Amino acid sequence: MVLKLHFPTETLQDLLNLHTDCEKEAISIFMTHSFKDDTHKFQKELVQILESKKNDFIRQNEEESTKYCQTKLEDLSQTLMEAISQGTFSVPGGYKLYRKEREKIMNNYHQVPRRGIKADEVLQRFLQSLAMTGESILQTDQALTDKEKALEAEQVKREAAEKKKELLEQQQMEMQQNMEAQQRSYEENINQLKKKMEEDRIQILREQEMILDHKLKVYGDWDQWSCLGSKPSTMAGRGWADGQGRQICLHVVNMVESKGKSWLYFHC
Template sequence: GPGYVTKLTELIRAKSSPRSDGLEDAREFVGFFPDFIWTVRDFTLELKLDGHCITEDQYLENALKLVSGQDPQTLVSNRPRECIRQFFPRWKCFVFVWPVSDPQLLSKIESIPESQMNPKFQEQLKNFCSYIFTHATGKRLGEGILVTGSRLGNLVQTYVDAINNGTVPCLENAVKTLAERENSAAVQRAAEHYSEQMAQRVRLPTDTLPELLDVHSACEKEAIAVFMEHSFKDDQWKFQKKLVVIIEERKGAFMEQNESASLSHCQAELDKLSASLRESISHGAFYVPGGHSLYLEARKKVEQDYEQVPRKGVKASEVFQNFLKSQITVEESILQSDKALSDGQRVMAVELAKNEALEKELELMRQQQKKKEQEIETRMRSFSENMDQLQKKMEMERENILRDQERVLDHKLKALRDLLLEGIEKKYEDLRREIKLRDEEIKALKKSLIEKILDVVRDILIKILSLLGDVGVKILSSAK
C-alpha cells in the first residue's frame, strides 16, 4: 500500500554509498520498481470527467493528480500520490464491476460458474489477464537482472540477516551478495555439465588426441553457455576465470584417463601378440645360423599385427617403442650368435637397428610435439569461446541496462512534464487568485475612497448651507 511506499527510503537503501547530504535519493528506486497496476473492484462510478468519457488509465491519472494547497491534511493526502508517481515507472488501471448482480451471492462467489457471472465483469477480467500475461514483466533488480524463485529466497535471507544485525538493508549490497552465491552455483553447475557430457560422449581410449579435444571443446562451449545463463554481475570475470581453471583441470584429468586407458589397452594387446615371439626366444629358436633374420621376421609380424589393432589410442607408438627397447639386448645376443653372418654384416645390422631405433624415437618426439601444439590450439579455442560468449553476454546486459535506463528516463521525463504542467497550472491558479484578490482590494479601495470623498463633500455642503440661514434650511429640508 501507499503507506509502505512512503516509508521505503527509511527501511531500505538503494546504494551502499549515501548521498553527500545524508539522504537517500528515492529516484534510484524507480530503476528496479515494477509497473504500478491498480485494480479497482466493485466499481460503480462512471468513467467520466467534466462530463466527458475517459479511459481507465485516465481515471488513474486523474486520481494521482496532486491536490493544491499547503495545509497539513492536503500534504498528507498528496504524499501517497507523490510516492506512486515517483517510485513506479509506468501506471496501469483496471476497473471491475460487481461479478454478480445479487450481493448475497458474493459469499459463494468461488462456487458460482463463470458463465453465470456478469458479462461485463468477464470481459474486464479477460482484458486484465491478457495484459498481465502479455505485458507485465517479472521482478528485476536493475540492469536487466531477473529475480527467479531462488534469487528471491536469497534476497529475503540477505534482508533478514541485515535487519537482525540492526542495519538498514541495502539493495546494492544485497545484489552483490546474491551475485556471489549465484555465480558460485553457476560455476558448479557448468562444471558438472561439462563432466557429465564428457563422460557420456567420450569412449576411452579415443583413437586420436584431436578426437578427445573436439569433444572437450563442444562440452566446454555448452558449459560456458550454462554459466552465462545463470551468472550475473561477474565483476572482473572472477567466476568465469574459476570455471576456465576447473574445466582445464577436468580436461587434464580426462586426458590422463585417456592415456591410461590407451596404455593398458595397448600393453595388453601387445603382450598377446608378442607371446609367441617371447616363447621362441626363451626356447632358443633364434640362436641358430640365420636366426637373426628369423627373429626380424617374427618381430615384424608382431608389429604388423599390432598396427591392425583398432582404437589403440594416444599411447600406441610409445608402448611399441618401449617394446622395441626391451628387445635391444635380445637382438644383440641373437645377432652375435648367428654364425651365418660375417663381421661386416653384423656391423651393418647393428647400424641398421640403431637407425631404425633413432627414427622411431624421432617419430615419437614429433608426436609429442604435435600433442603440445594440439593442446595449445585447444587452449586458444577455449579462450576464444570464452571471449565470444562473454562479449555476447555483455552486449545483452548492455541492451538490458539501456532498456532500463530508457525506462527510468521516460518516467523521469514524464514526471518532470507533469510537474511542469502542474506547476504552471498552480502558478496560473495562484496568479488568478492574486489578480482577483488585487481586483477586489482595488474595488474596495475605490469604494472606500468614494465614500470618504462623499462624506467630505457632504460635510462641506452642510457647512455652506448652514451659512445661508433660512434659505439653507429649506434646501436641506427638501434634500431630505
C-alpha cells in the same frame, strides 16, 4: 563430456575437439544463468575447473591408451617370447627367423584399432626391451658373416633412431595442439564475456526505457517542464529518451517523485 567420451581416443586432437565443444556449451550456460558476477570471479573459477578437467581427461586418456597397447603387445608377442625362452633362434639363420617374427608382431599391432595416443610410445618401449635379445641372437648366428652382422646392427640402430624421431615429432605436435586448444579456450571465454556484457547493456537500456515510459505516463500531463524546454513525453517523441536525454528525463522525474511538485515549481 564423460558421456560423449570413449577412452582411448585415436588422437589427442579428437579429445581436444570434444573438450572445446563441451567447454563452449558450459560457458554459454554459465553466462545465461550468471548474475552479480561483476568481477568475473566465478567465471574465472569456471575456466579453471574446465582446464583442470581437461588435463584430467588427457591423463586418463594416456593411461587407458598405455594399458590397452601393453595388453595387446603382450598377447601378440607371446609366441615370440616362448620361442626366445626355448632357444628357437639360437641356430644358424635364427636371426632371420627372429626378425621375421618381430616384423609380424609390429604389422599385427598396427592393425589393432583404437590404440590411442600412446601407441607409438608403447611400441618403442617394447622394441627397446627386445634390443639386447636381438643383438645376442644376431651375434651368435653362425650363418651370418661379420660384415652381415655389422650391417644388420647398423640397420637396427637406424630403425631405433627413426622411431625415436617419430615419437619426438608426435610429442611436439601434441604439445602444439594443446597450446592451440588453450588459445581457443581463452578466445571463446573472451567472446562469451563480450556477448554477455552487450546483452546486459541492452537489458539495462530496456529497463530504463520501461521505467521512463511508465513515469512519463504518470507525469507527462504536467505543464511545469519549461526548465527542460519540453515535456518529457515530447522529448521522448523527439528521440531525447535515448542516451543523455533519457538520463535527464529520469533525473528530473525522480526528483519530482522524491521532492514533490514544489521542487519543479522552484527550479522552473
